[in-house]
Amino acid sequence: MKEQKPKKRQQKNPTHNEEKPSVQSFQTEKPTKYFPQEEIGKPQQTSRDNTRVSVRGTKAKSCAGRSKSLEQFAEETVKTQPEIPKDKTKASPKTKTAKPHSGKAKLLEQMVEELKITEAETIIEAKICAGTMKSPEEIRKKQQKSFESITKACEPQLQGGTDSILYTTLDKLRIRRNERSDASKVINDIIKSIVEHLKKNTVSFQEVQEPLRTGSYYENLKISSPDEFDVMLPMPVARVDIQPFRDDGAFYSVALKRSKSPLSKFKDEAGILSASKMLKEFREEVTKCVKPFKEWVLTRKKKGCPAVTLTTEVNSVTISLDVVLCIVVQSSWPPFTKDGLRIEGWLGTKVRQKYKYLPYYLVPKYEGRGTMECDGVLAKDIWRVSFSHVEKDILKNHGSEKTCCEEGGVRCCRKDCLKLLKHLLSLLKERESFDKFCSYHAKTTLLHACCSRTKDTDWHTSNLGHCFQIFLKEFEGYLQKGVLHNFFIPTQNLLSGISDESCKSLAQCIRNERYNGFPIFK
DNA sequence: CCAGGCTAAACAAG
């Protein structure tokens, strides 16, 4: 009933972050290069509809206008964007079912075979097949058949077999609107109260900035239920001296160059800002603030963890809110980020540059025992970098073409792949103790994957089954090697704190699922 | 600071 019908867009914006991982330091090995290259590389290129979309080097992509100076980037890119031919949605009435034609379909089938052959020797395969030699095949065929009869798909193998279970699963993971609505009200209220309290009733934290809503809920990647929320509360600091703590480039000590910041009281004699002292007082303030809200419960402090976790119940479901203290650093990113964020081929150099101009964040997170000392600084007073704001923006503006996933653009399955992996991971964690693995590992894998298959058509939604297979293979590859580089800080190996056995075991489980049509989803 | 506009995603209906 309104006349609110937009038209085009050009503004996209970035912001904020998230937090998560936890890992140990230590060097890695060599740049990880994975098999996907050969397998995926070619078929994709031959894919027909690419010619259309990738017409030119129109990789400008959107560009989220961020702070003022960034808007310019946005406009610029918009201008340089040649205005792509229009998209298919119109052209082919039967859209997806008819999509994968000749060449592509064949290649895909080949690939499937390849997958099977090249890895068929592995133990699991043998094990699994021992009792059910043909069952996977049979199931696939059966499903394929029914699928064909219904849609008369041109590309049976992958589409028919695994896709239906994947779509069904995605459907189950969808968050209900009512649940979301109820939970978000409750969450927003408490966040508001906390921020107000910090501003009005505290000295140390009165300069707190707008909360950064980060993490999967705010990235539209939350699955199953809106029961986990992450918010970072940024404290500005005037001028700081950041020094690496240990050698992986993810942890730093922060020295306040004398100033009359409200945070000065957390300095030691050397001017080092003590993460532990600051977090302690922050926690106390949050505790004070939520006291009157009887329905909220504060969970116990976890060692090394930057979050103050609050829980409550909404419709008899427990939901939690992680409130994370952080400091905003305006200066340029640490040198360790130099070789990270290699998104040039995917999102473009301008976008990369734009991100690099943003501030970065530090959260009071450490690993191991807090009493460990390095250059006179205790581990518990160490900060870890966070680029959650960039992660969030990338996930939102994840297409090579600016119209990816927008109306009139190509619909991609990047996020769907990530949701499915997260789900798979959590199911496997229920079954076995894979405690050390977290969704940040999945997210990082997706970011890397997007950098090696950069075109939106590489992730076309009609290719979900295939994309997910490759995506999982990559993840398995990282696990096998025990090396997964932090997307922003390549020197940090996100798997360094996890045993080889554990990694390999998880890889096996995933492979097992992949080969068998994801029985765990059923 | 707020109101209003916009988007993505859920959802409803045909």
Next chain:
DNA sequence: CTTGTTTAGCCTGG
């Protein structure tokens, strides 16, 4: 499947 509506989140402009 397509189309239209609703909503939380986020942005902008006044």
